[in-house]
Amino acid sequence: MGVVNVTPDSFSDGGLNLDADAAVAAARRAVDDGAAIVDVGGESTRPGAVAVPLDEELRRVLPVIEKLEGLPLSIDTAKAEVARRALELGVGMVNDVTALRGDAALAGVVAEAGADLCLMHMQGEPRTMQDAPVYEDVVSDVAAFLEERLRFAIAAGVSEESICLDPGIGFGKTPDQNLALVRRLDAIVSLGRPVLIGLSRKSTLGKVLGNPETRVATDAASIGAAVAAFDRGASIFRVHDVRLHVEALAAAAAVERGAVSTVR
Ligand code: HH2
16 A cells, blocks of 8 residues: 655655645556555644644545546545545545544445445544553554454444454554554454554654654665564555565565465
8 A cells, every 4th residue: 555645744755745746646656666555645644743624635635536547546534525525536445544433424434435444543643642652451452442443333334344454553652562563463463354554664663773763764664564564464554665565575475475476
């Protein structure tokens, strides 16, 4: 999953793709580089980010989506109206970092469209989520949350086969808590749905290189973490540099198979 943020303030690509033409080019490049899906977002959810009004979010993402007809797209939004308009334009998936807690109308919109859905764990909200995250046990707390949200989405009419689950790396978690979630990803894999993970360039990976001030990690560190998550069962990787991840994960998958080709 390639990331295209149509925002001025995203932590890694903020401002780069605010112009619709630049965003369209970035999305096409991601697909050319091997992305199976491109996640288009109009609201940053980085720590400290402030909420974007509905009109502004629509103004950012709709012109981009209109120009990407035919490409496999996901819309990164918590707003039912943004999702509804995007799905009308042919987007196939909704990536909701609030796991259907942000907008009561979103579950119905996803169910009615028969769209795919990513449910992500977040403690708190972006403005304050890194202040003091508290868990009894981060892995079992996140797994229990995702299981409850999965049941909620199914009860609201979303088909189980359409749902993937995401531990929400960096969303109300300390660096150690983020790493524990990757290390024990099996607790989320065992919920029975595909696991999506967003490690790309996140600050935890800069911190493991000994720089406590890092806000944007390198692609090399991102790939190392993605391969570790792959080994533990993650199957969808939300990334900024698609080509590097496709190559690294193709190699990791070939080792897992013990064969060059998927066909013997
Ligand atoms: N991370 C970000 C945004 N959306 N969605 C899912 N499902 N999982 C993630 O880990 C995730 C996400 C944050 O990264 P980015 O989009 O690059 O930055 P920003 O939120 O600042 O736009």
